[in-house]
Amino acid sequence: MAGFGDDRLFAQASERLIQWLISNGASISNKIQLADLRTQGAGRGVVATENINEDEELFRIPRSLIFTAENSSLPSNIREQINDPWLSLIAAMADDQLRESTKWQPYWDVMPEHFDTLMFWSSDELALLQGSAVVAKIGKESADKAFNEHIIPLVGQHNHANKNDLLALCHKMGSTIMASAFDLEAPERERPQEGEEDWEEDDEDSAVMAKGMVPLADMLNADADRNNAKLFYEDEFVAMKAIKAIQPGSEIFNDYGPLPQADVLRRYGYTTQNYAKYDVVEISLDLIRAAVQQQTGLSTAALEERTEYLDGHGILDDGYDIARRENEDGQFPEELCLLLAALLLPPADFDKMKTKDKLPKPDWTPEMQNLMYGILVRRRAMYDFDEPRIEQLTGRPKMAASVVHGEKLVLQEAADAVQAMSAGASNKRKADTFLDEARSLREGSKR
Numbered sequence: 394m395a396g397f398g399d400d401r402l403f404a405q406a407s408e409r410l411i412q413w414l415i416s417n418g419a420s421i422s423n424k425i426q427l428a429d430l431r432t433q434g435a436g437r438g439v440v441a442t443e444n445i446n447e448d449e450e451l452f453r454i455p456r457s458l459i460f461t462a463e464n465s466s467l468p469s470n471i472r473e474q475i476n477d478p479w480l481s482l483i484a485a486m487a488d489d490q491l492r493e494s495t496k497w498q499p500y501w502d503v504m505p506e507h508f509d510t511l512m513f514w515s516s517d518e519l520a521l522l523q524g525s526a527v528v529a530k531i532g533k534e535s536a537d538k539a540f541n542e543h544i545i546p547l548v549g550q551h552n553h554a555n556k557n558d559l560l561a562l563c564h565k566m567g568s569t570i571m572a573s574a575f576d577l578e579a580p581e582r583e584r585p586q587e588g589e590e591d592w593e594e595d596d597e598d599s600a601v602m603a604k605g606m607v608p609l610a611d612m613l614n615a616d617a618d619r620n621n622a623k624l625f626y627e628d629e630f631v632a633m634k635a636i637k638a639i640q641p642g643s644e645i646f647n648d649y650g651p652l653p654q655a656d657v658l659r660r661y662g663y664t665t666q667n668y669a670k671y672d673v674v675e676i677s678l679d680l681i682r683a684a685v686q687q688q689t690g691l692s693t694a695a696l697e698e699r700t701e702y703l704d705g706h707g708i709l710d711d712g713y714d715i716a717r718r719e720n721e722d723g724q725f726p727e728e729l730c731l732l733l734a735a736l737l738l739p740p741a742d743f744d745k746m747k748t749k750d751k752l753p754k755p756d757w758t759p760e761m762q763n764l765m766y767g768i769l770v771r772r773r774a775m776y777d778f779d780e781p782r783i784e785q786l787t788g789r790p791k792m793a794a795s796v797v798h799g800e801k802l803v804l805q806e807a808a809d810a811v812q813a814m815s816a817g818a819s820n821k822r823k824a825d826t827f828l829d830e831a832r833s834l835r836e837g838s839k840r
């Protein structure tokens with residue numbers, strides 16, 4: 394529990410950051426302040442102290458105060474050898490923090506020390522997420538490998554740093570960046586001109602766009618649909634503006650995107666119910682293969698042939714996300730429906746389709762409904778059947794329970810949707826057998 398002394402130090406660090414920003418050319422509206430939101434489990438946040446109008450500027454930060462690998466003190470020969478935007482930013486931040494003195498100190502002093510992102514969970518804590526595909530996405534081993542191969546030999550030698558300490562620092566920086574860095578839009582003059590390649594941000598661009606830490610902009614928390622501010626890129630500055638009127642006392646929120654709770658937890662180390670509407674459950678291709686073979690008796694060779702064909706048509710993936718009922722793109726992704734339809738075709742129909750180089754109609758035939766239902770039962774059996782009282786939990790167990798509960802709900806809603814399709818049809822099932830079937834499958838597989 395933070396004491397008064399600690400509260401004072403926390404407030405002083407916030408104040409030093411503000412003074413440092415102003416003395417280096419930032420301007421900050423006097424209608425906002427950095428607030429201590431630790432009692433709400435939200436670290437620092439930005440809060441309005443007066444009425445703010447839509448479009449009103451909250452602060453502007455000169456581009457020179459954005460910490461990037463390029464404007465850091467990381468020697469250029471090291472930077473050039475680390476040819477990846479994430480890794481170079483991690484290397485530059487680690488290097489800067491190992492220096493005896495740095496102009497960025499007031500910024501580093503407000504960086505979080507404690508992380509609840511999944512990278513820092515113990516195996517016992519991760520076990521609380523059993524069933525969720527997020528556990529396989531944490532990437533601790535691949536991060537260790539990348540740090541050990543690309544950063545530690547270079548930055549370690551340059552700073553005479555201990556290898557293990559540097560590895561821990563890289564993880565800390567990596568998690569800070571994952572939760573706080575921005576994809577930086579280039580100034581107008583550096584963007585491609587007409588006729589040159591277009592400057593548009595899509596997922597692929599985002600993977601290679603320059604990453605930077607934008608002080609103060611990264612003090613904004615986020616909470617699904619409570620977004621009321623946005624960062625705008627100008628040539629010499631970046632400006633945070635209100636995108637809605639904001640009342641005094643209200644928190645100012647950025648937008649981290651429509652992320653499922655599991656990804657908010659993996660990336661940012663918190664969950665809130667407001668993200669539950671974006672929850673998904675990933676169905677792996679392996680699970681689909683097993684369910685198809687059980688239902689159709691399709692041989693492994695035939696399954697291979699069909700998946701290869703579908704791969705050639707761009708609809709094969711390692712996994713497919715089932716979404717919540719209210720998802721505007723529907724609960725079942727079209728690629729999944731196409732895949733199942735193709736795997737269900739009688740051999741002669743599949744051969745005919747292949748000759749014509751076509752794809753099947755993703756109709757919800759009774760066979761398709763049965764297959765999807767079987768897949769959902771198998772997937773549900775991967776989660777346990779305990780229902781902890783989330784409101785009685787705290788900390789990481791609470792966050793894990795919230796993720797798992799949200800994903801179970803996705804599966805239940807999907808099963809209900811399939812059952813509703815079969816209502817009145819000859820293959821009608823009783824509405825309440827889903828959990829029983831999944832439970833007996835789970836118990837059977839444990840025996």
Ligand SMILES: C[S@@+](CC[C@H](N)C(=O)[O-])C[C@H]1O[C@@H](n2cnc3c(N)ncnc32)[C@H](O)[C@@H]1O
Nearest residue numbers: 435436437572573611612613614615616661663
């Ligand atoms: C961009 S930073 C925001 C500033 C951060 N609160 C701090 O003290 O440095 C993102 C981090 O803030 C926290 N955060 C953001 N939104 C939150 C929310 N709605 N509830 C709890 N924590 C939140 C998470 O720890 C997340 O990793």
